[in-house]
Amino acid sequence: MDDDAVAEYVDDTRSTIEAAPQMDEANTKAAILQNFLTLLGWEIPENTQLEYSVEAFGQTYKVDYALVLEGTPVAFLEAKGVDTPLNDDHEEQLSSYMSNKNVNYGILTNAEEYRFFQRRVLGSEVSISRVGIADLEMLTERSTLLEAYTKDDIESGEGREKLERINELRQAQDKLKTQKDNLAGNLVEVLTQSVFGSIAPLAESQSKELIDRLIADIEHEIDTGNSESHDPESEETVGKSHTELEDSSNAAYRIVFLDGNSPIAEFYGDRQTEAFVKAVDYLASEYSLISKLSELPYIPGRTRPIIHDETSTSESEMVQPRKVAGGYYLETNLSSTQKQREISRLIAHYDFTVEFHGEW
Incomplete structure (x- = not known):
């Protein structure tokens, strides 16, 4: 395609x-x-x-x-x-x-x-x-x-x-979601028996995170056909000021916030999601973004939430949520056009503007 x-x-x-x-x-x-x-x-x-x-x-x-x-x-x-x-x-x-x-x-x-x-x-x-x-x-x-x-x-x-592969992956994903607690418990049991019982609290948390990452990776493969692991934890969510950045020009995707012609902050990454999450995280942590939204879940003309304090509502569920400042969740399963549109909508709450550079 x-x-x-x-x-x-x-x-x-x-x-x-x-x-x-x-x-x-x-x-x-x-x-x-x-x-x-x-x-x-x-x-x-x-x-x-x-x-x-x-x-x-x-x-x-x-x-x-x-x-x-x-x-x-x-x-x-x-x-x-x-x-x-x-x-x-x-x-x-x-x-x-x-x-x-x-x-x-x-x-x-x-x-x-x-x-x-x-x-x-x-x-x-x-x-x-x-x-x-x-x-x-x-x-x-x-x-x-x-x-x-x-x-x-x-x-x-x-x-x-391809459809049979998608069906298989959906079934696996559904099983991971519905049996998450049991599967995590089984992993904890194996780890504590093989290592030491004292690691149980840490193992429980890590096991659930592992299952969450696996669910996200399955969604990524369903979408793209690429089984390469998608590691959201490797993507930092901390915004950096423009003056702190030295090699961002080499990144595939860049988002720049400006006050007039003066850059305020820049966010970059080799994947769209990296820059997108960093930019929203920066607004949430430095500019009280959540207080600017009329209500949660934040659903700007869409059927599923873009920002929420949970990963689901009674009507829909986020597909690939990522945490941002304050413990809120950001939907990242968006196209390039959608990501740009959502950033532009959020920026409208402030006096500065946004530019997109690179492969957007």
């Missing part, structure tokens, strides 16, 4: 939506979703049929887009307008279409949110389940999932293999 092409699609789509936030289904399909299909390698009419007829609920319905190989539909894309929030009924609708035609891949989207589905056959059991979800900006962080729905990957069979 071409990362630049995904980023361009996200930026163009965001601009289109901001210009017409109440776009209906017909305009959403014409102005946005045909470009999404092109991003995935599907073209009208070569391998994409519009308004494909299927039977469901005892009636004949039209799937918005049937993605076809050798005359047979292999994936369905069901579209809603930007003005229509996705819900469970829409998911049931798409699942019925997929089940009726034995279609193994499905996408439900209103251009703002993207839900990905897979039909699986295990012995005599057939199931259709959601394997991933992303809002528009998060598409840049979902390369593996997007690739699985490209024409090339579906045609070669690689798409199925």
Whole structure:
């Protein structure tokens, strides 16, 4: 998947939506979703049929887009307008279409949110389940999932293999979350029996942190397909003043706070998250950021919290939370565009400005 092409699609789509936030289904399909299909390698009419007829609920319905190989539909894309929030009924609708035609891949989207589905056959059991979800900006962080729905990957069979890997990782992640206390207890028992019982308090804390890091690493692999360990603890969260920095120009990502033309502080790292967390931590520790927010959880026009004193709410859960000053949590599972937007929103509480340098 071409990362630049995904980023361009996200930026163009965001601009289109901001210009017409109440776009209906017909305009959403014409102005946005045909470009999404092109991003995935599907073209009208070569391998994409519009308004494909299927039977469901005892009636004949039209799937918005049937993605076809050798005359047979292999994936369905069901579209809603930007003005229509996705819900469970829409998911049931798409699942019925997929089940009726034995279609193994499905996408439900209103251009703002993207839900990905897979039909699986295990012995005599057939199931259709959601394997991933992303809002528009998060598409840049979902390369593996997007690739699985490209024409090339579906045609070669690689798409199925990638989705099976995602399913396995999700199951492992869910087990780690639900059995965290038991697993940590087992680790403590092994360590105390192998070393000394006196290390039990330390071992308990470290065991839970290990499981948390493993959960985050699994999420990272699901998103990127990269199994290289993602070590958030190695990323310092302390902001440095501009005068203290000597080699930041070599960093891939830099954020600079300025008072007029004078730099106040600069934050940098080889990964976006490093600079992002350092910048927010600095605002929280040096400029009482939390007191500037109207309430927690801080959800600026999104469905999940960006800053909160817990990692979850009754409606949603942070995907990759990182601690910042004061014991608060910052969501870091954001695209490059989202990180810049969130920093700019937070900076609006102060009299200084922000610049982004490097590979942003």
